[in-house]
Amino acid sequence: MRRTSEDTKAAILVAARERFASDGYERATIRAIASDAGIDPSMVMRYYGNKDGLFAAAADVDLRFPDLAAVPREEVGRTLVAHFLDRWEDDEGMMILLRTGVTNEGAAERMREIFAAQLGPLVARLSADPAQAALRAGLTATQVLGMALCRYVLRLPPVVAMSREEIVDWLGPTVQRYLAE
Amino acid sequence: MRRTSEDTKAAILVAARERFASDGYERATIRAIASDAGIDPSMVMRYYGNKDGLFAAAADVDLRFPDLAAVPREEVGRTLVAHFLDRWEDDEGMMILLRTGVTNEGAAERMREIFAAQLGPLVARLSADPAQAALRAGLTATQVLGMALCRYVLRLPPVVAMSREEIVDWLGPTVQRYLAE
């Protein structure tokens, strides 16, 4: 046989991630994804059931936060901002979630889960007052997601023009205050 | 005649703003909008030409920024955050732009124009160094749009739970630093 089913599943997933990331949920059509993957649309259904199943597989993201307890306390803000920028630039999953989470309630729920499961505990481990941990994680999310929104999605010119270092210098102190002050 | 054309045009616009705000561009259908307005879909075409024309009419927003030169310099951050929160809660236009700007390039362009035309000059008038004004406006946008995204669109629980005063207290100093320090 020309290809194993695993190869095809993987090719579909790659194409799906690209389409979902650049077009959002509604405009990313199964036909376009199948065409990108070089197969028939019906194969997508065979391997992923339906469009929602394909989306669920494509929108599985891991933020891979480092252990902030291992960095000096006064560096946690800058460290987190730098990590988030890196993560954003080499994982389409972030873009998928943001693009779709804004119009698709299922994706919004997924985003809430990810932040509750990945950012929440990280901040809690760092925080002296556990009652404030959720609030601090939420504040951090507003700044960090706002940067992603303006830079990678809306492409506001002055935000696109900033270098990685400038962003870390400006946002680092903000996140530092939200996290640990 | 039962209604004037102006009445009908206005009714269509109201329905369109609600649908665009809650569903985004793709999922807000002309049929649904017409049904909300209590008329036939073809009337929408008669009065607004096509879907893009209707969207352009619905996405016309005015941020109505106050003159920040009139408030004490150390209060500009808190003032702008408070104003933005108010503006967001009583104008669907903001939600329309955010929901659609994320998947629709035309709406993203509109959003860029609005920030360039409304937030940019405001910050420039405030800034000592004109060369930095665009950067500072961009930074402000990241924080303020990030808050709107997390609170009104993604509805992250800890961000939704915050009171207006808490948000002003936390985001005020951030925006103050971006604007004026």
Add this chain to the structure above:
DNA sequence: TGGCGATGTCAACAGCTGTTGGCCTACAGT
């Protein structure tokens, strides 16, 4: 060699979309 399961294609379905043109109807002006 024969067959069987895996891999893949084709054509079609039912539903929805934006959009169009023709038709109706009720009122204002004469």
Add this chain to the structure above:
DNA sequence: ACTGTAGGCCAACAGCTGTTGACATCGCCA
């Protein structure tokens, strides 16, 4: 009373969508 016109409806179009089931082909195994 007659007519013009503005406001509104209806039916249909062409295109796209997710999804389905029947059919084809290839290569392994008995």
